[in-house]
Amino acid sequence: xxxxxxxxxxxxxxxxxxxxxxxxxxxxxxxxxxxxxxxxxxxxxxxxxxxxxxxxxxxxxxxxxxxxxxxxxxxxxxxxxxxxxxxxxxxxxxxxxxxxxxxxxxxxxxxxxxxxxxxxxxxxxxxxxxxxxxxxxxxxxxxxxxxxxxxxxxxxxxxxxxxxxxxxxxxxxxxxxxxxxxxxxxxxxxxxxxxxxxxxxxxxxxxxxxxxxxxxxxxxxxxxxxxxxxxxxxxxxxx
Amino acid sequence: xxxxxxxxxxxxxxxxxxxxxxxxxxxxxxxxxxxxxxxxxxxxxxxxxxxxxxxxxxxxxxxxxxxxxxxxxxxxxxxxxxxxxxxxxxxxxxxxxxxxxxxxxxxxxxxxxxxxxxxxxxxxxxxxxxxxxxxxxxxxxxxxxxxxxxxxxxxxxxxxxxxxxxxxxxxxxxxxxxxxxxxxxxxxxxxxxxxxxxxxxxxxxxxxxxxxxxxxxxxxxxxxxxxxxxxxxxxxxxxxxxxxxxxxxxxxxxxxxxxxxxxxxxxxxxxxxxxxxxxxxxxxxxxxxxxxxxxxxxxxxxxxxxxxxxxxxxxxxxxxxxxxxxxxxxxxxxxxxxxxxxxxxxxxxxxxxxxxxxxxxxxxxxxxxxxxxxxxxxxxxxxxxxxxxxxxxxxxxxxxxxxxxxxxxxxxxxxxxxxxxxxxxxxxxxxxxxxxxxxxxxxxxxxxxxxxxxxxxxxxxxxxxxxxxxxxxxx
Numbered sequence: 189x190x191x192x193x194x195x196x197x198x199x200x201x202x203x204x205x206x207x208x209x210x211x212x213x214x215x216x217x218x219x220x221x222x223x224x225x226x227x228x229x230x231x232x233x234x235x236x237x238x239x240x241x242x243x244x245x246x247x248x249x250x251x252x253x254x255x256x257x258x259x260x261x262x263x264x265x266x267x268x269x270x271x272x273x274x275x276x277x278x279x280x281x282x283x284x285x286x287x288x289x290x291x292x293x294x295x296x297x298x299x300x301x302x303x304x305x306x307x308x309x310x311x312x313x314x315x316x317x318x319x320x321x322x323x324x325x326x327x328x329x330x331x332x333x334x335x336x337x338x339x340x341x342x343x344x345x346x347x348x349x350x351x352x353x354x355x356x357x358x359x360x361x362x363x364x365x366x367x368x369x370x371x372x373x374x375x376x377x378x379x380x381x382x383x384x385x386x387x388x389x390x391x392x393x394x395x396x397x398x399x400x401x402x403x404x405x406x407x408x409x410x411x412x413x414x415x416x417x418x419x420x421x422x423x424x425x426x427x
Numbered sequence: 428x429x430x431x432x433x434x435x436x437x438x439x440x441x442x443x444x445x446x447x448x449x450x451x452x453x454x455x456x457x458x459x460x461x462x463x464x465x466x467x468x469x470x471x472x473x474x475x476x477x478x479x480x481x482x483x484x485x486x487x488x489x490x491x492x493x494x495x496x497x498x499x500x501x502x503x504x505x506x507x508x509x510x511x512x513x514x515x516x517x518x519x520x521x522x523x524x525x526x527x528x529x530x531x532x533x534x535x536x537x538x539x540x541x542x543x544x545x546x547x548x549x550x551x552x553x554x555x556x557x558x559x560x561x562x563x564x565x566x567x568x569x570x571x572x573x574x575x576x577x578x579x580x581x582x583x584x585x586x587x588x589x590x591x592x593x594x595x596x597x598x599x600x601x602x603x604x605x606x607x608x609x610x611x612x613x614x615x616x617x618x619x620x621x622x623x624x625x626x627x628x629x630x631x632x633x634x635x636x637x638x639x640x641x642x643x644x645x646x647x648x649x650x651x652x653x654x655x656x657x658x659x660x661x662x663x664x665x666x667x668x669x670x671x672x673x674x675x676x677x678x679x680x681x682x683x684x685x686x687x688x689x690x691x692x693x694x695x696x697x698x699x700x701x702x703x704x705x706x707x708x709x710x711x712x713x714x715x716x717x718x719x720x721x722x723x724x725x726x727x728x729x730x731x732x733x734x735x736x737x738x739x740x741x742x743x744x745x746x747x748x749x750x751x752x753x754x755x756x757x758x759x760x761x762x763x764x765x766x767x768x769x770x771x772x773x774x775x776x777x778x779x780x781x782x783x784x785x786x787x788x789x790x791x792x793x794x795x796x797x798x799x800x801x802x803x804x805x806x807x808x809x810x811x812x813x814x815x816x817x818x819x820x821x822x823x824x825x826x827x828x829x830x831x832x833x834x835x836x837x838x839x840x841x842x843x844x845x846x847x848x849x850x851x852x853x854x855x856x857x858x859x860x861x862x863x864x865x866x867x868x869x870x871x872x873x874x875x876x877x878x879x880x881x882x883x884x885x886x887x888x889x890x891x892x893x894x895x896x897x898x899x900x901x902x
Contacts, residue, residue, distance in 0.1 A: 222873070222875050223875070224810070224900070225808075225809055225810050225875070225876070225900035225901060225902050226875070226902055228809055228810060228902055229809060229901075229902020230902075232809075232902075243753050243793065245756075256810055256900065257808075257810035257811050257812040257813075257899060257900055258786070258810065258811055258812075258813065259772070259809070259810060259811075260772075260784065260807060260808060260809060260810060260811035260899065261772035261773075261774060261784045261796065261799075262774075262783065262784065262799075262802045262807035263806075263807045263808050263809035263810065263811065263899070263901075264772075264809065265796060265799075265807075266806045266807055266809075267809060267902070270796060271772050271774075271794075271796050272771075272793050272794045272795055272796040272797075273793060274771075274772065275753065275757070275769060275770070275771055275789060275793070276769070276770040276771065276772070276786070277760055277764075277768055277769055277770070278768045278770060279764060279768065284764050284768075287763050287764065288760045288763065288764060288768075291756070291759050291760050291763060292756060292760065295752065295755075295756040295759075296752070297752040297753070298753075298756075348873075348874075349873060349874040349875045349876070349902075350874045351842060351870065351872070351873075351874040352843075352870060352874065352876070354843065355845070358845065360843055360844065360845070361843055361844070361845035361868070362842075362843040362844075362845060362868060362869075362870035362876055362901075365876070365901065365902045366874065367902075389902070
């Protein structure tokens with residue numbers, strides 16, 4: 189039982205990550221094959237920052253679990269999420285996953301519902317949106333890079349992994365997880381659609397934060413990337 | 428080829444079990460014969476026995492042709508013992524099954540009555556000994572050898588065996604155990620030695636029944652019946668302050684068959700509405716067939732019901748997930764998807780990555796990870812493969828991290844690497860499969876991070892050259 193008025197929710201919608209992790213349906217999709225772990229990290233970080241109490245229901249479709257591995261408890265713990273509060277649902281097919289998600293969205297008292305699906309049609313997303321509307325449970329849908337088509341979700345993000353800044357203590361080791369998130373569509377902030385954000389997950393604080401272009405650049409000689417610069421100056425990691 | 432079994436018509440023409448088939452043919456040229464199938468017979472008998480549960484939950488098989496039912500304290504529900512036997516004979520006879528019924532205070536005596544006495548003979552404790560006295564020795568469930576021996580002594584009636592001196596009898600058998608077997612059967616029939624029944628299914632903790640005056644033919648009837656049974660069962664559970672985690676709904680059809688569905692709950696349940704939700708999507712699986720005569724709802728795996736109210740502090744502080752709500756949700760999802768689909772991750776006391784955590788079914792309790800042992804000095808990946816996937820690797824030095832690796836036919840150039848973290852196998856595992864692993868956390872040019880390991884070392888003498896695998900993915 190939670191009070192109906194969520195203080196600060198309106199303000200949260202105007203700032204990054206623009207409602208992700210709050211009530212409603214949000215979609216995350218891979219930018220390319222292999223970005224699923226980045227997607228998982230981005231979703232977890234956003235949900236973590238939303239800080240809703242309760243258990244998190246994680247629905248996964250068997251095909252995707254085979255492709256990208258299953259959630260690991262110790263990995264969650266390292267991410268600052270209590271694995272004891274994550275309940276997994278194993279669905280064999282897409283329809284089963286959608287059914288479980290709908291049932292979960294109707295329930296109250298959950299911190300969030302996360303579903304890994306291979307695809308979904310507009311009707312299904314509308315249905316899930318209606319189920320979420322009453323309970324105000326956040327629903328995060330995670331899709332592979334093949335996802336396209338219309339959606340009734342509040343927002344859709346495309347997430348890709350980004351080379352991390354070097355570790356503070358060991359320059360040869362990868363540092364904090366870094367991603368680039370493209371806001372493809374947003375109902376709350378329609379003007380921002382099409383913008384991409386460089387984000388980093390600070391595992392010490394821990395929180396998700398935006399990084400400026402300079403700090404996001406790794407210090408080691410950088411491989412050529414689309415849209416990236418190729419200067420090799422040893423920039424210090426900001427913050 | 429011999430005759431294995433014969434019906435009343437065949438017996439009237441002198442065809443008995445054991446007769447050669449050719450002889451039987453000569454006695455009755457129009458004989459209808461079927462090859463014997465003992466497995467199918469046993470299965471049919473078991474199905475019939477399950478249907479006999481409509482008279483008592485304790486039903487056992489007794490030999491290849493007999494069913495034992497413990498009706499203690501239940502006969503009055505069917506109008507007394509005689510009426511119950513008549514009811515059984517009538518219902519069995521309706522589908523053309525010939526039966527012989529006997530009712531006695533002990534299983535041994537009941538078996539004897541059913542096999543040797545006139546149909547529907549009943550005995551009570553006082554008349555037990557005299558009632559059995561005239562029955563032939565074959566009614567005592569003895570081995571063929573013992574029967575032959577007893578016949579040689581001139582003992583053919585059970586009464587004669589009762590009168591004889593036990594020590595004198597034991598001396599005449601070739602072994603003590605053979606004599607004891609005979610006396611055990613006698614004592615069991617007379618109720619002087621216990622003979623527990625081994626029921627086909629363990630009796631449920633609670634059960635409620637709904638007999639239907641007219642056979643139900645429509646699935647909606649089953650639904651309506653369940654709606655009456657569920658509150659009755661829950662009331663009974665509630666009176667004991669407990670709930671159940673397993674429910675079974677059985678329908679007894681008029682053609683001597685039973686169909687049932689079982690649903691499970693994550694934690695003890697005694698709420699009729701929730702019980703109905705659990706059954707809601709499964710009821711279509713029950714086919715009324717030729718009509719449902721009796722419905723039964725059973726509860727098992729009972730346990731105390733957790734107090735329902737949450738403290739107000741916890742509600743406002745949002746302290747922890749509400750376990751009861753979560754269990755209800757898990758049950759609904761399980762009921763919709765079927766099977767044990769709701770899982771939790773449990774920490775395991777092992778440093779070996781495959782065994783460090785277990786995916787187990789959710790049973791109403793969330794695991795406690797606060798006291799979980801630390802996995803190791805290096806971070807663990809967020810996504811883990813159940814089975815590590817093999818890699819082709821080029822490394823600068825044999826014991827160093829790779830420079831380049833091919834995974835799923837795609838080349839990845841390693842930009843940064845962290846490690847190794849050496850994980851040695853548990854010493855109690857078989858030595859042949861024990862190979863130390865060096866784990867590395869690597870990042871490729873795209874920024875994707877992997878948890879890869881080299882199994883084995885060069886020259887460790889445990890199989891060929893080391894192999895590389897990817898075991899997990901970092902965010």
